[in-house]
Amino acid sequence: MKLFKDEPYGTTKLFFLSSAVWFVIGTLAGFIDATHLAAPELLGDIPWIVFGRIRPMHTNLVIFGFVGSALLGTAHYLVPTLVHTPLYSERLGKASLWIWNVAVIAGTATLSMAYSQGREYAEWIWPVDMAVLTALAMMFYNLLQTVVRRKEKILYVSTWYVFGGLVFTFFIYFFGNAVWNPGTGAITGMPDAILAWFYGHGVVGLFLTPLAVASAYYIIPIVSRSPLYSHTLSLVGFWTILMIYTHIGTHHLLQTPAPTWLKVIAISGSLGMLIPVATVLVNLWLTMRGRLGYLHADIGGKFIFAGLVWYLLTCIQGPLQSLPVVQRVTHLNNWVIAHAHLGVLGFSGTIALGSMYFILPRITGHSLYSRRLADVQYWLVLIGMAGFFTVLTAAGLIQGNGWLNGEVVYRLLPQIHVYMLLRVSIGILIVGAACIGLYNIVMTLRGERSVTETP
Template sequence: MRLTYREGAAARAFIYGGLFWMFLGMLFGLFAAVLMVWPDLIVGLPVLEYFTFGRVRPVHTNLVLFGWLTGAYFATLFYMTPRVVGGKLWSEGLGVFTALLHNLALGLTTVSLLAGGNVGREYAETPWYIKWIITATFLLVAVNLFMTVKNRTEKGELYVSAWYFLGALVTTPIIYVIGNQFLLPQNPIWGVNDAILNWFYGHNILGYWFTPVGVGAVYYLLPKLTGNPIYSHKLSMIGFWSIFWVYGPTGAHHLVNGPVPYWVQTIAIAFSVMLIIPVWTVVTNFYGTMKGKWHLVRDSVPLKFLTTAIVFYFITCFQGPMQSLRSVSAITHFTNWVVGHAHVALLGTFSFIMYAAIYYMLPRLTGRAIYSKALQEWHFHLSLWGFLLMFIDLTIAGLVQGAFWAQNQSANFIEGVAMMRPYYILRAISGAVIILGQVLFGWNVYKTATAGKPFEAGQDAGEAAPARAVEPAGA
């Protein structure tokens, strides 16, 4: 018996799975934040060893990065790619199977990390056998989408979103395999070289996976939500090629002032500063495309998320090159500043883009209009203000922390830890506000899928006019 799946089944599966991992991952993040304020919270409990900070924190990062964001990215790829190339997804069945495989990997990740199966590398903590499953999910998604492009009906020039999507699918599995010690149980590389390789992976998974798919989604959504063609296709292609050429050597800026070769640090710093080129193309294209349509932001929550995300994208891409400089890194490295910077990219930028994408895709995948505009607005404002509180809090905490260390040369380190307590309390509060916003988001998605009114394309505020040559085709 051959199973058949309704169009959009794979994208829906990844959206629903991604939301589950988002809730779980953010709850672990809130729990980790509470432990920073109240470290004795779980003392005496029989499950103490499974919920220490050192186990909870990597569960949070892995579930948010590879559960929520990657799951939402896969949904975005399965929805947008067929529409920008003209056609249908090559295999909905393969897409659904990939979603099941992805959820299996995340379930094993959660259990293994809580049980202490941590290999000790940032964003690469999972045991080697789980990494094989994660690699398989990326490869299966790549096969599905490249076959979709091969069978496309529109044989002309590819829209820029397709370039970003396909570029990410080519580079990410390579970076993942190399950066995770070639998926071997016994690591062939160790010492300083291990650290360099880890940050080749840790930074480039951001640059070659989270950034290209996020930017590609923006290039798809903006013309659809504003009715304007993309401001400059040529500029978008300059951004595409520059990010893929420039990003690779930047990972070692995480090791500036550390025990790695000086020339490796210098190359990383130089290429980090050059990242302003692709950032400039995205920001310029965004504001050029929005020309004459800013009034739509008032009524369109997806546009609110996109507009805010581009502001945060500029901030994080300004921070990154600047904090790679040796003089700046000497103050900010190892402080809460870096934690705040990471949240600007992964929450303020790419998660906000995915919120906009899901609000756009869900009605077209389910045939039902978004259940509640009021819940959308609450989701936006709770996410925005919760995030801003966290970002500002961690940024100030990091500067205070770095200045204290520089002044005291770590002679009284524990005093520096104690002075962080008020900032950690604010971080926990901001995390609770963010999670409240996601609860409303999840409820709105659930009610949309089960009780939303029939959806007709063009009924939401800011819906696009018919596609033009420099707009993505399809719904």
């Protein structure tokens, strides 16, 4: 594996390695976050990991570093494979990868030095934004040139999602970070809140979701040895996610003085999200129905299946909690944090891991270093995710109901303390899973094979 050399699937390999590294660092940052909330004095007063700085470091690391890198690596495998044409330029691919990684490193470092734009998931400062946009544009060009030169004329649904996702991610990142305004990366007043949540919701929903769905659409039929159930459902799912997902950011602002008509659009859109979600999941479910044995025999398929179950839960919860009557209790507390983990770690993160384990043997030419370690990681992520969800939802309900009942924030802190401790303990499982994954992926890329396992 060479850093810049032209080799088949070199870009994908390096993206996967980056993802594995960022998974460790990103979850470690989250672990420190959780520690602050359980024991604020434990780590002393270290400025560069103080809660307000390491929290955005964590969210951006897991979105762009861990899940983003894995899914972009997957896209660089899926598209060439599906159109039976080598990637247009591995050199360009690797250059875009390095710019991407420089952005993640620079974004994380500058946040720790308190250079932040202060809007969720748009915290990275202007120079880092430029690097992200450059990398996205290079990847888009590279994949587009691959498709233009394609030998297979028909484009499979995964390719649609990759291109749809890249186009939307580029524009939403561009507008969401208000890059024409480098000083603050924001516009002014309530419109800024609206723009920030158009971005904040969209960057997860239109970057991670389409790329994760693309991967599931590719891997599920292969591992379940069954053709995709319906082309029509794929079409409906693809166009409706682009049309509907983009409208719903203002459901983060239902209790603020945002315009009522916009709130109505956001709530309707959030309920409408059931259409693309249901079509994708029904389509994939009918593809793999009766074949879960095949699916779980493959470590990649197993992760992808778990990711889709989390997707179902996320997308039942999402529309429900966009209803004002539900938000009276769930807004502004740990319930929302539980939902965020469900979407990024449970759904797209688990699919990202599954994609790496599915693709790695196919691009390295040999099997994983250890299937058993990958299985251990699977269970750690599964138990950890279920644990996060339970603990954070419970804490959120205590906060939300307490506030409605007239309890002040301070009075409820001792009541959620035990949940914050549990969250730290569960965090150990996730950090452990990340370390195991890094070891497994590094050893696989080096072409090693665990001596304790016979093929």
